[in-house]
Amino acid sequence: MMTKSKVQPLLVNYKTLEEFKRFKEYGNQELAMLEDLEGNIVENDSESPFYGVYYGSALVARMSLYRVQSKYDKYFTPPQDYLELWKLEVLPDYRGQGYGKDLVDFAKSFELPIKTNPRINSHDFWEKMDFKKANYDVERDLGENPLIWLPSGVEERDV
Amino acid sequence: MMTKSKVQPLLVNYKTLEEFKRFKEYGNQELAMLEDLEGNIVENDSESPFYGVYYGSALVARMSLYRVQSKYDKYFTPPQDYLELWKLEVLPDYRGQGYGKDLVDFAKSFELPIKTNPRINSHDFWEKMDFKKANYDVERDLGENPLIWLPSGVEERDV
Numbered sequence: 001m002m003t004k005s006k007v008q009p010l011l012v013n014y015k016t017l018e019e020f021k022r023f024k025e026y027g028n029q030e031l032a033m034l035e036d037l038e039g040n041i042v043e044n045d046s047e048s049p050f051y052g053v054y055y056g057s058a059l060v061a062r063m064s065l066y067r068v069q070s071k072y073d074k075y076f077t078p079p080q081d082y083l084e085l086w087k088l089e090v091l092p093d094y095r096g097q098g099y100g101k102d103l104v105d106f107a108k109s110f111e112l113p114i115k116t117n118p119r120i121n122s123h124d125f126w127e128k129m130d131f132k133k134a135n136y137d138v139e140r141d142l143g144e145n146p147l148i149w150l151p152s153g154v155e156e157r158d159v
Numbered sequence: 160m161m162t163k164s165k166v167q168p169l170l171v172n173y174k175t176l177e178e179f180k181r182f183k184e185y186g187n188q189e190l191a192m193l194e195d196l197e198g199n200i201v202e203n204d205s206e207s208p209f210y211g212v213y214y215g216s217a218l219v220a221r222m223s224l225y226r227v228q229s230k231y232d233k234y235f236t237p238p239q240d241y242l243e244l245w246k247l248e249v250l251p252d253y254r255g256q257g258y259g260k261d262l263v264d265f266a267k268s269f270e271l272p273i274k275t276n277p278r279i280n281s282h283d284f285w286e287k288m289d290f291k292k293a294n295y296d297v298e299r300d301l302g303e304n305p306l307i308w309l310p311s312g313v314e315e316r317d318v
């Protein structure tokens with residue numbers, strides 16, 4: 001029987017930033033965090049928007065999660081705080097073991113609507129997670145393919 | 160000597176939407192355009208945010224371009240209208256012939272700042288096009304890796 005993996009917040013430190021290099025979606029965000037740490041703009045072990053799952057001492061899955069304030073909400077009705085989820089990724093050797101679902105379940109546990117802009121070819125996964133395509137609106141979405149998850153009592157806004 | 164390819168606006172019609180299926184970045188945007196056409200919500204041959212290059216009668220390269228109003232500008236100083244560029248793509252058999260550059264040059268010809276959120280592994284191309292990384296700001300950029308191009312007289316805003 002599979003035991004539930006423990007999703008934990010990731011703090012900004014050199015060890016975590018080094019582990020981030022093993023993930024495919026390493027970009028400006030991680031580089032900015034490293035520069036802030038090196039320049040003492042953020043303290044060691046300060047909060048980051050990342051959450052992760054460890055297997056032993058190795059980070060094997062992660063996602064970024066940010067709470068967007070209701071005044072910026074263009075997706076849901078009634079307008080409310082929601083979570084933007086991105087960089088959900090499980091390292092290749094650890095796929096198919098439920099770590100992705102664990103991370104998404106953790107995001108859902110806040111009981112806020114969730115929005116994500118998935119990578120190409122990940123739609124089957126998001127469908128299993130009960131996410132659905134938001135209606136596309138060019139002015140709002142531009143190059144995004146937004147998917148949303150609605151907790152009970154929340155609906156998608158008309159575009 | 161290479162002749163300059165002709166970049167042209169793409170109109171919403173069944174032929175164009177069929178040609179879009181050959182591009183890798185086919186997503187919600189194209190499906191929404193198709194639904195709008197089928198549902199008579201938009202007229203045949205109405206404007207789209209896409210521009211393309213034809214080789215003979217075949218669409219071989221395209222991009223989407225949208226003018227964002229200055230009141231939404233979070234990237235440039237002074238705040239101003241800018242172009243969001245996405246889905247720049249040249250079909251595999253037609254790469255290395257300057258079509259991508261032709262599309263970007265066309266975007267630059269409006270003399271507005273340009274912002275794009277590039278796909279992984281396309282940074283060399285964007286660097287050749289004189290785009291540079293915007294400073295990353297988690298609250299503004301979330302899962303994006305914004306690149307910007309500045310016409311003369313325009314600067315990046317501090318984050």
